[in-house]
Amino acid sequence: MKKTIVFLLTIFLGHNLQAQGKSDFFQEIKTEKIASDPSVEWKNFGPGMSGYCEEFWNHPTDETVMFMSPDMHVSYGSWDNGKSWQSLKDPDGLGHDMKRVLDIEFSLQNPDYGMAIDWNGWVFETIDKGHHWKKTRELGGSHKDVNIDPNDPKSFEKGWYYEQQGTRLSELSVDPTNDNIWYAGAGDFWNVKSNHRSAENPNGIFFKYAAYGSIYRSMDKGKTWNKITKGLPEKTDVGKIIVNPNNNLDIVMVTNYGLMLSNDGGLSWTKGGNGLPSNLPRDLTSYYDQKTGEFVLFVVDQTVYEEKGTTITSKGGVFKSTDGGENWSNITGNLFFDMTALHSTAEVDRFHKTMGYWFGISKNKSKEKFSSLPTKILPVFNRLVVNPLNKNEIYVSYNRKHDFTFGPGDVWRSLDGGKTWVTCARYGPYWKGNNDLEYWKNRNNPTGTNIEFAHLQTYMNGTSGSSGNRMMSIDPKGNVYIGIDQQTLKSTDKGKTWKQVDDFETSKGSNKWIGRGDSNLPGRFMLLETGIKNRRILCSGEHGLWQTTDLDGWPDKQAVAVEQIEGQVHDHSGNHGAHSISTVAVHPNDPNTIFILAWRQEHRGKLRKTTDGGRTWKNIATIFDAANNSWQSVAAQNSLLIDPNNPNNMYFCSTTRKISEIGGGKAQELTKGGYGFYRSFDGGFSWELSNTGFHKNASVRRIIMHPDQPETLYAALNDKNGGLYISKNKGSNWKKMTIPSVINSVNNVFIDRNTKDILISTGQRGGTYEEGGVWRSTDNGKTWQQIFKAPFVWQAETSPVDSKLIVISAAGQQVSMSGEFMNPGVYLSQNGGDNWKKINKGLGQPDKIVDVKPDPYNKDVLWCAAWGSGWFVTYLNGATEGWAE
Numbered sequence: 001m002k003k004t005i006v007f008l009l010t011i012f013l014g015h016n017l018q019a020q021g022k023s024d025f026f027q028e029i030k031t032e033k034i035a036s037d038p039s040v041e042w043k044n045f046g047p048g049m050s051g052y053c054e055e056f057w058n059h060p061t062d063e064t065v066m067f068m069s070p071d072m073h074v075s076y077g078s079w080d081n082g083k084s085w086q087s088l089k090d091p092d093g094l095g096h097d098m099k100r101v102l103d104i105e106f107s108l109q110n111p112d113y114g115m116a117i118d119w120n121g122w123v124f125e126t127i128d129k130g131h132h133w134k135k136t137r138e139l140g141g142s143h144k145d146v147n148i149d150p151n152d153p154k155s156f157e158k159g160w161y162y163e164q165q166g167t168r169l170s171e172l173s174v175d176p177t178n179d180n181i182w183y184a185g186a187g188d189f190w191n192v193k194s195n196h197r198s199a200e201n202p203n204g205i206f207f208k209y210a211a212y213g214s215i216y217r218s219m220d221k222g223k224t225w226n227k228i229t230k231g232l233p234e235k236t237d238v239g240k241i242i243v244n245p246n247n248n249l250d251i252v253m254v255t256n257y258g259l260m261l262s263n264d265g266g267l268s269w270t271k272g273g274n275g276l277p278s279n280l281p282r283d284l285t286s287y288y289d290q291k292t293g294e295f296v297l298f299v300v301d302q303t304v305y306e307e308k309g310t311t312i313t314s315k316g317g318v319f320k321s322t323d324g325g326e327n328w329s330n331i332t333g334n335l336f337f338d339m340t341a342l343h344s345t346a347e348v349d350r351f352h353k354t355m356g357y358w359f360g361i362s363k364n365k366s367k368e369k370f371s372s373l374p375t376k377i378l379p380v381f382n383r384l385v386v387n388p389l390n391k392n393e394i395y396v397s398y399n400r401k402h403d404f405t406f407g408p409g410d411v412w413r414s415l416d417g418g419k420t421w422v423t424c425a426r427y428g429p430y431w432k433g434n435n436d437l438e439y440w441k442n443r444n445n446p447t448g449t450n451i452e453f454a455h456l457q458t459y460m461n462g463t464s465g466s467s468g469n470r471m472m473s474i475d476p477k478g479n480v481y482i483g484i485d486q487q488t489l490k491s492t493d494k495g496k497t498w499k500q501v502d503d504f505e506t507s508k509g510s511n512k513w514i515g516r517g518d519s520n521l522p523g524r525f526m527l528l529e530t531g532i533k534n535r536r537i538l539c540s541g542e543h544g545l546w547q548t549t550d551l552d553g554w555p556d557k558q559a560v561a562v563e564q565i566e567g568q569v570h571d572h573s574g575n576h577g578a579h580s581i582s583t584v585a586v587h588p589n590d591p592n593t594i595f596i597l598a599w600r601q602e603h604r605g606k607l608r609k610t611t612d613g614g615r616t617w618k619n620i621a622t623i624f625d626a627a628n629n630s631w632q633s634v635a636a637q638n639s640l641l642i643d644p645n646n647p648n649n650m651y652f653c654s655t656t657r658k659i660s661e662i663g664g665g666k667a668q669e670l671t672k673g674g675y676g677f678y679r680s681f682d683g684g685f686s687w688e689l690s691n692t693g694f695h696k697n698a699s700v701r702r703i704i705m706h707p708d709q710p711e712t713l714y715a716a717l718n719d720k721n722g723g724l725y726i727s728k729n730k731g732s733n734w735k736k737m738t739i740p741s742v743i744n745s746v747n748n749v750f751i752d753r754n755t756k757d758i759l760i761s762t763g764q765r766g767g768t769y770e771e772g773g774v775w776r777s778t779d780n781g782k783t784w785q786q787i788f789k790a791p792f793v794w795q796a797e798t799s800p801v802d803s804k805l806i807v808i809s810a811a812g813q814q815v816s817m818s819g820e821f822m823n824p825g826v827y828l829s830q831n832g833g834d835n836w837k838k839i840n841k842g843l844g845q846p847d848k849i850v851d852v853k854p855d856p857y858n859k860d861v862l863w864c865a866a867w868g869s870g871w872f873v874t875y876l877n878g879a880t881e882g883w884a885e
Contacts, residue, residue, distance in 0.1 A: 042842035046515015048502025070520035072868025085518035095847030107179035120166035140166030185238025231269035275328035331418025350406035401468025424495030506552035519870025531591030565614025624673035693734030787833035799854035812847030
């Protein structure tokens with residue numbers, strides 16, 4: 001009896017010591033930032049820039065260094081001429097730093113020193129050429145200044161961007177002669193999606209989330225900043241600031257109220273623009289010859305349209321100044337279109353859409369009112385660069401997708417200082433078909449396509465040219481970078497050809513891609529067991545379905561090559577593939593039979609099926625629809641499952657509380673379908689909701705099938721009154737299981753196939769630290785032990801080959817509470833949860849890892865998917881071999 005007491009006491013004390021150790025660890029990760037294990041580094045395998053790149057910058061003196069700011073809250077840098085990209089974000093941060101960067105500038109005295117400004121009005125500093133960034137100042141005001149809750153998913157409708165924390169500034173500039181002097185301009189000038197000009201609003205659109213009417217100046221390298229308003233209209237929106245290198249008191253600034261000049265170092269401003277017909281500048285750049293002191297400014301003036309009977313005239317264009325911005329001369333040359341010579345239905349349609357917006361009428365009304373197409377008309381240009389080695393080599397571009405503009409081509413180039421121009425970025429059927437050859441021949445303009453895309457090539461060959469160019473930059477050697485559709489492109493031959501710098505193709509024409517690290521793809525669910533050992537299937541937002549493939553002789557054996565099997569690869573002949581895939585399942589008896597569900601864009605709300613491994617697809621069921629645009633969302637769909645014993649039995653869930661979805665916010669109102677647990681007993685052709693036993697307004701985020709009993713299902717409900725439910729009859733009815741009362745929301749449920757342990761991931765974005773974490777039951781849910789503590793955990797899974805290996809995704813909290821938990825990210829335990837280490841190194845969005853899994857065959861390999869930066873792989877225990885056998 002005494003021996004038994006001693007033995008039990010030893011166990012009790014041992015557990016207490018372990019618990020005390022864990023308690024210290026969890027208090028530490030809550031209150032102070034801890035570093036990731038440096039031996040574990042994630043590699044972003046892409047695919048590369050499968051998303052829109054809003055901004056791009058080249059280092060002013062080092063052509064190998066460049067930076068980009070894609071639209072999915074990530075930012076990247078390259079220090080090897082675009083061969084590889086790394087995240088600029090702190091992997092051990094809260095995920096808010098460098099989230100949407102609006103400008104990056106570097107010193108001309110010290111090439112390692114630079115500053116950046118993001119959408120919050122936060123200023124960042126680097127001393128190592130952009131490898132690392134440190135926040136130094138919050139120049140933007142608070143959301144409290146405009147009485148907006150940034151955690152409200154509908155905050156944008158109220159004038160505040162979701163997750164933004166400060167008021168926006170749009171421009172950053174450094175004195176080229178003195179890197180102690182910096183300028184920042186208020187506004188949201190470069191928001192091409194929403195900040196459009198028109199006859200009614202020639203000065204643009206104003207938003208509550210942006211600051212206006214001022215610039216900031218620092219004379220001590222950003223330690224202190226002074227706000228300057230003298231001479232500036234109250235709603236001044238700043239686009240570009242350029243300091244004269246021959247006299248740093250003279251400054252030229254582009255604003256929505258015209259070109260502004262200062263002759264006292266920015267302390268006061270007067271309106272300039274003599275010679276500009278509209279004086280509504282869209283972009284400004286400069287050329288400077290250090291040897292001669294020649295300083296030339298170039299500006300794009302807003303195109304303004306005027307009625308002339310049944311047709312339209314325009315004014316605007318490209319201008320230059322050789323006297324510091326006092327006077328401007330026209331170098332628009334032949335940038336005008338003859339719309340009667342362009343036999344393109346798409347461009348004529350875009351022309352009337354542009355006129356409709358400018359005059360405040362409908363597109364159809366424009367067609368009626370302006371029945372005579374103009375023979376000399378300007379589109380709306382919005383980007384401008386000049387070769388720093390040649391003042392006569394100038395590029396100007398527009399964005400046909402998001403701005404209101406029109407015309408074949410996306411980038412125009414002049415080699416003679418603006419006397420003549422050619423369109424030098426050409427893709428799609430119009431150029432592929434060599435349309436209007438005589439017209440372009442008379443303009444001395446090349447025809448045919450000259451852009452080499454990656455996996456988007458099929459789609460871009462078929463698109464009508466509506467993709468649009470989002471950004472443009474030029475490096476110190478004169479190489480030009482643009483962003484057409486969802487690809488970053490580079491020209492080294494003055495725009496004669498363009499090649500993407502986002503992905504490597506394993507061999508020419510293979511369509512197997514290895515990402516270079518700059519993914520802007522919304523990573524979604526990953527299916528790692530697919531019936532084919534070396535095949536992993538990967539879901540994405542906007543870019544369809546992918547599978548891993550062989551490296552095709554690629555030298556890096558730890559690289560991951562992928563190929564698209566649904567999506568843009570099938571966008572041809574008027575038929576489009578599904579682009580935004582929620583979840584995927586493979587038939588248990590036939591690995592070539594795959595099912596997918598899509599939540600937005602093409603084939604949304606459909607169950608889509610292939611029986612030939614993804615070569616062809618067809619819709620076999622329509623489950624959801626909504627009264628909104630076809631590119632918008634229907635219900636969020638998760639956990640598509642197939643009964644291995646009877647594959648006609650299929651299940652999934654539709655979720656109302658979308659904690660990790662791209663759209664977020666409230667659940668869509670549906671015209672077809674509903675929310676909760678869905679099941680089919682005929683192989684997916686017909687579906688029924690089966691929510692009996694769930695509480696009212698339940699949000700079913702994940703379901704899982706018992707590994708030995710397919711008729712037994714578990715459901716994780718993540719609403720504020722959520723919990724864990726079980727059904728032992730294929731979901732005919734559900735029963736709530738008993739879990740610790742402190743838990744309010746269950747985000748994920750997982751069952752270890754070997755031990756049958758149940759893991760639940762709990763917590764809420766705005767919940768308490770105590771209610772979250774990972775809980776484990778080793779007795780079928782009778783009792784529970786908390787093995788990981790964090791306020792908001794999205795997922796926890798064990799390895800199929802080693803039950804002691806557990807990976808966890810701990811998400812960031814809502815903006816107003818983010819400082820209360822300092823260490824979101826991926827955590828790893830290799831001893832069953834006794835010890836944990838953070839493994840965020842290399843991750844671009846550690847606070848938003850939507851899926852994380854151990855490899856099902858190799859315990860030294862982990863995979864994860866990020867909310868807006870694609871997919872990642874990492875190797876453990878010093879592994880040197882690749883993941884595939």
